Amino acid sequence: IKKIGVFTSGGDAPGMNACIRAVVRTAIYHNIEVVGIMRGYEGMINGEFIHLETESVANIIQRGGTILKTARSKDFMTPEGRKKAYDQLKANGIDAIVAIGGNGTFTGAAVFEKEYGIPAIGIPGTIDNDLLGTDFTIGFDTAINTVVDAVDAIRDTAESHDRLFLVEVMGRDSGQIAMASGIGSGAEAILMPEVKGDAEELFERLAKGTRKKSSKIVIVAEGDEAGGAFGLAERVKERFPNYDTRVSVLGHIQRGGSPTCHDRMLASQLGFTAVEALLQGKKGAMVGIINQEVVYTPFSEAIKDTSSKLNPNVLRMIEILSS
Numbered sequence: 462i463k464k465i466g467v468f469t470s471g472g473d474a475p476g477m478n479a480c481i482r483a484v485v486r487t488a489i490y491h492n493i494e495v496v497g498i499m500r501g502y503e504g505m506i507n508g509e510f511i512h513l514e515t516e517s518v519a520n521i522i523q524r525g526g527t528i529l530k531t532a533r534s535k536d537f538m539t540p541e542g543r544k545k546a547y548d549q550l551k552a553n554g555i556d557a558i559v560a561i562g563g564n565g566t567f568t569g570a571a572v573f574e575k576e577y578g579i580p581a582i583g584i585p586g587t588i589d590n591d592l593l594g595t596d597f598t599i600g601f602d603t604a605i606n607t608v609v610d611a612v613d614a615i616r617d618t619a620e621s622h623d624r625l626f627l628v629e630v631m632g633r634d635s636g637q638i639a640m641a642s643g644i645g646s647g648a649e650a651i652l653m654p655e656v657k658g659d660a661e662e663l664f665e666r667l668a669k670g671t672r673k674k675s676s677k678i679v680i681v682a683e684g685d686e687a688g689g690a691f692g693l694a695e696r697v698k699e700r701f702p703n704y705d706t707r708v709s710v711l712g713h714i715q716r717g718g719s720p721t722c723h724d725r726m727l728a729s730q731l732g733f734t735a736v737e738a739l740l741q742g743k744k745g746a747m748v749g750i751i752n753q754e755v756v757y758t759p760f761s762e763a764i765k766d767t768s769s770k771l772n773p774n775v776l777r778m779i780e781i782l783s784s
């Protein structure tokens with residue numbers, strides 16, 4: 462391997478820059494050239510490549526977002542798009558790639574590698590923490606801390622007014638953000654897409670009506686079957702008109718901001734490991750950390766259903782602590 466292309470794709474996540482920095486510096490240490498591919502697969506198709514040096518990644522470890530920009534590419538889902546991308550890589554002498562992203566990114570990487578055989582290593586970069594093969598994804602820790610800060614602030618006003626707040630957090634298919642931030646903020650209930658009938662459970666608890674005169678915070682994942690916080694609010698308002706109910710949707714605030722130290726460390730370790738893995742001939746896999754050990758998981762496995770990440774013991778704990 463002489464030249465590696467690195468890119469970020471899908472939703473951005475705090476810590477992606479720290480990861481790019483680690484990839485670039487590790488590659489240069491091994492005398493390998495590094496090219497930044499702008500806007501994920503879009504830039505690969507359009508040949509948007511930039512040469513990266515040690516200095517190019519100075520002073521970015523603390524910055525949220527991604528200096529390489531990101532996109533969700535529709536063209537790359539087509540064989541014609543992938544052919545263009547391959548031609549661009551070949552024309553520019555790029556003989557291996559490091560893909561930083563989530564589900565969609567690895568779905569694309571798996572197909573691409575099968576079709577064209579360019580060695581690829583994936584790095585889990587998404588706030589959702591919805592990948593198998595790693596305890597945590599880059600950006601998750603920052604996102605849940607952002608949520609906890611926001612909910613702490615909401616709690617103050619909720620408590621003053623004896624209000625019920627339905628706080629919506631990100632996670633189309635995954636309740637990981639909801640679960641972690643709900644535990645961390647002492648929420649009275651947590652609604653996750655993976656748990657069926659959780660809205661009914663909430664109604665039962667509200668109907669029991671204990672501790673009516675104090676604040677209540679319900680964390681709702683955007684993808685919950687209740688239809689997010691607004692969907693849930695309609696039903697709560699109808700069935701419990703005695704509660705003074707408010708909705709707060711946190712939105713993209715969760716995707717930005719300076720990465721936590723945990724995310725910077727994770728990103729550095731994964732970026733460093735990904736480059737060394739390519740040099741050892743590894744490919745077609747996502748690199749992750751499980752129980753502090755480096756683990757490689759084939760792309761097709763990493764993107765499988767992650768409901769198994771919800772530990773039943775933790776769910777039981779939530780019920781007991783939030784009562």
Ligand code: F6P
Pocket residue numbers: 472563587588589631632633683716
């Ligand atoms: O995958 C990260 C994520 O933030 C999800 O939690 C959310 O459902 C989605 O991206 C939002 O995507 P977009 O920023 O494209 O609207």
